[in-house]
Amino acid sequence: MTQTVQLFLVFLAMIAAFAVAYVMLRMNNTLCMLAAAFVGALVAGRGLPVRHVVEGAFTFFDVCVVIVTATLFIGAQKDSGGLNTIVRHLIRAFYWSPPLLMVLLMFVMMLPGALTGSGTAAIMALGGLIGSVLDRIGITKAKTVAFLALGGVLGLLAPPVNIPAMIISSGINMPYVGFMKPLFIITIPLGVISALYLCLGNMRKKLDVEELTKDLPRADLRLGSLGAYLPLITVIGLMVLQRVIPMDFPVLGNPMLFVIGTAVAFAVSRKADLFKTTQDTIKATLPVIGLLMGVGSLVQVMTLVGVRGLFVTKLISAPDTLLLVGLAVGLPLSGSILGTYGAASVFGVPFMLALLDKTPIVATVGISVISGLATLSPPTAIDGRAAMLVTRYEKGYGAVLKELAVPWLLINAVGLLTVIFANSLKWML
Numbered sequence: 001m002t003q004t005v006q007l008f009l010v011f012l013a014m015i016a017a018f019a020v021a022y023v024m025l026r027m028n029n030t031l032c033m034l035a036a037a038f039v040g041a042l043v044a045g046r047g048l049p050v051r052h053v054v055e056g057a058f059t060f061f062d063v064c065v066v067i068v069t070a071t072l073f074i075g076a077q078k079d080s081g082g083l084n085t086i087v088r089h090l091i092r093a094f095y096w097s098p099p100l101l102m103v104l105l106m107f108v109m110m111l112p113g114a115l116t117g118s119g120t121a122a123i124m125a126l127g128g129l130i131g132s133v134l135d136r137i138g139i140t141k142a143k144t145v146a147f148l149a150l151g152g153v154l155g156l157l158a159p160p161v162n163i164p165a166m167i168i169s170s171g172i173n174m175p176y177v178g179f180m181k182p183l184f185i186i187t188i189p190l191g192v193i194s195a196l197y198l199c200l201g202n203m204r205k206k207l208d209v210e211e212l213t214k215d216l217p218r219a220d221l222r223l224g225s226l227g228a229y230l231p232l233i234t235v236i237g238l239m240v241l242q243r244v245i246p247m248d249f250p251v252l253g254n255p256m257l258f259v260i261g262t263a264v265a266f267a268v269s270r271k272a273d274l275f276k277t278t279q280d281t282i283k284a285t286l287p288v289i290g291l292l293m294g295v296g297s298l299v300q301v302m303t304l305v306g307v308r309g310l311f312v313t314k315l316i317s318a319p320d321t322l323l324l325v326g327l328a329v330g331l332p333l334s335g336s337i338l339g340t341y342g343a344a345s346v347f348g349v350p351f352m353l354a355l356l357d358k359t360p361i362v363a364t365v366g367i368s369v370i371s372g373l374a375t376l377s378p379p380t381a382i383d384g385r386a387a388m389l390v391t392r393y394e395k396g397y398g399a400v401l402k403e404l405a406v407p408w409l410l411i412n413a414v415g416l417l418t419v420i421f422a423n424s425l426k427w428m429l
Contacts, residue, residue, distance in 0.1 A: 006044075007310040014040040014307070028287075030294035033342070037301035044305035056300025057293040060341075063117070063166050064289045069258035070116035070161060072281045076262045077231055078125050079277050080269030081219025083108075085228035087129060088213050095207045098137065099196060102203070105130055106151055106195035110187070113155020115235070115258070117163035118288055119375055119383045123152045127390035136212050138203045141393050146403035148387035149376060150194045153411075156340065157372045158191075159183040160239060161254060164344035164368035167295075171349030174360055180243075182365045182428040186414060194407045220270045227268035235261035288341075295345045308350065315354035327351055327370060328416045335374020340382075344371040358422035361429060366418030373411060376404055 017039035021032040034053065041049035077083050087108060094101040109130055112122035127148045134144045156163065159180040169176045221227030238257050241249045252260075266272050302308040315323060331351065335343030348367050355363050375383035384400055387393075393400070418425065 003306075004310065007306050010040055010044045010305050011307045011310070013043040014302075028290075029342070030287075030290040033294035033298040037298045040305050040307065041301050046305060049301050049304060052300045052304050053297040056297035059170070059296030059300065060167065060292040063163055064285075064292055065255045066161055066258075067117055067163070067288055067292075068281065068285050069255040069262070071118065071121050071285050072278060073231070073235065073258040073262045073265065074112045074116055074121065074125055075277045075281050075284075076265035076269070076272055080227075080265055080272040081221060082228035082231065082265065082269075083126060084129065085219045085221070085225060087126075087133070089225070089228075091133065091212050092209055095209045095212065098203045098207060099200060101207075102137075102195045102199040103192050105133065106147070106154075106191045107188075109148065109151025110155035110158050110191055113152055114158035115161060117156055117161035117166075118285075119149075119152025119156040119372075120288070120386045121284060122155045123148050123383060123386040123390060124284065127152075127387055131387075131391040133212055134199075137199075137207060139199055140202060141391065142395070142399045142403050143198045143202060145384070145387045145391055145393050145400045146407075147195070147198050148391065149384045149400070149404065150198075150407055151191075152383040152387065153372050153375055154187050154191050154194065156375070157183065157369055158187040162365075162368055164340055164348060164371045165364050167341060167344045168348045168352050168364045168367060171299075171345065172352050172356075172360070172364075174364070178361050178429055179365060182362055182418075182425070185428050186365065186369060186418065190407075190411055190414060193410065197406060198403065222268045222270060230268055231261045231265035234264045292341055295342045298342075299345050299349075302346070308346075311347070311350040312353050315350050318354070323351070323354060324416060324420065327367065327419065328412055331367070331370050332373035332377050332412065335371060335377055340371050340374040343374045344368065355419065355422075358419065359426055359429075362422040362425045363419050366415045366422065369415030369418065370412055373408060376401075376408060 014036040018032045018036040021027040021035040022029070027035065037049065037053055041047065041052070087105075090104050090108065091101065094104060109122060109126055112125045113119045116122070131144050131148055134147060135141070139147065162179060162183055165179055165183070166176050219228060223230065235257050238252060238260065242251050266274055299308065315326075318326070331343055331347055334347050344367070348371050351367055352360070352364055375381065378397060378401070381397060384397055384404070388397065388400065
């Protein structure tokens with residue numbers, strides 16, 4: 001038996017362990033990954049890989065810190081009423097142009113995901129609010145769910161915090177630096193096109209401001225309306241300063257930026273409860289953090305037993321056409337079980353190692369865009385089902401998938417073309 005066959009059998013054993021844990025034992029994705037890691041090590045003759053599981057769990061510790069602090073910041077903004085105020089102001093300022101309002105609502109929907117790296121967090125924070133506005137504008141329920149799901153996906157891909165790109169960068173020992181501009185150039189047009197595609201021809205031509213804003217709670221903020229924007233202005237301002245004058249301004253790091261923004265949000269709020277917001281943040285982020293820890297452990301064990309090396313060698317030697325087909329089809333579908341972060345780590349990193357002849361930052365951006373679609377792929381479809389939950393949509397995910405089909409293909413095509421022409425897109429850096 002050749003070494004390749006042995007490694008392939010180990011990989012099949014890991015898949016079988018994951019499937020049994022997921023389907024028969026009803027374990028969550030994190031525990032399924034740990035089960036696959038232990039079974040893979042045992043089948044490969046490595047014994048119980050306790051040390052590697054623990055070490056692997058801390059692979060994405062820095063990413064987890066970003067997620068917690070960013071989600072705390074968004075939670076503080078939500079609990080203080082700042083997000084409601086921003087949405088209210090957008091409606092009152094742009095009700096005269098429904099298409100423009102739709103685009104701006106999409107950007108608001110993307111904002112929490114861009115800051116936290118979690119599309120699910122964005123949907124849970126703003127989905128119910130924006131969903132109710134879309135309903136009054138005349139958007140059908142299925143399109144509303146699709147709108148919120150796409151906002152979550154594009155938000156997790158948007159700068160400054162793109163966790164799939166962070167995972168891939170870490171996997172190839174490349175710093176997460178220089179990603180802001182290309183991610184911005186790609187995600188903003190996709191947000192505009194997605195919003196207009198879903199809403200044009202399905203909305204009322206004249207909007208009633210009072211009807212749209214009647215259920216939006218009014219915030220009790222110090223400094224009035226400025227208090228709603230001040231935390232966001234603080235975070236964005238500090239991000240800009242440390243990039244514009246890096247020699248004169250300290251590099252604080254994203255976690256510290258979000259902590260400062262959170263402090264400002266609580267300072268301007270009269271009713272936000274620090275303890276409750278922190279408690280809600282921990283509850284909201286534990287599943288994502290657990291998933292990242294499971295992914296880290298699984299990848300560490302896959303490296304230990306040689307399965308990850310098998311992926312890399314096979315992908316490097318694969319014909320370019322087959323490699324690109326696997327990237328466009330296999331990566332998002334693998335994420336239907338592993339999730340976006342798992343897909344980016346288990347398969348995104350080997351794909352990037354096979355594409356090192358491309359401009360690495362641009363190619364990583366393209367791969368991360370494709371991996372983002374994993375949160376829309378059934379059976380898990382995390383962001384799609386989160387959008388169904390907040391809108392109380394009960395007709396099944398099939399109708400939502402039909403509405404997502406064109407934007408899904410567009411995002412996939414943009415990601416794939418970004419990878420193919422990465423060397424010609426250096427101007428984005």
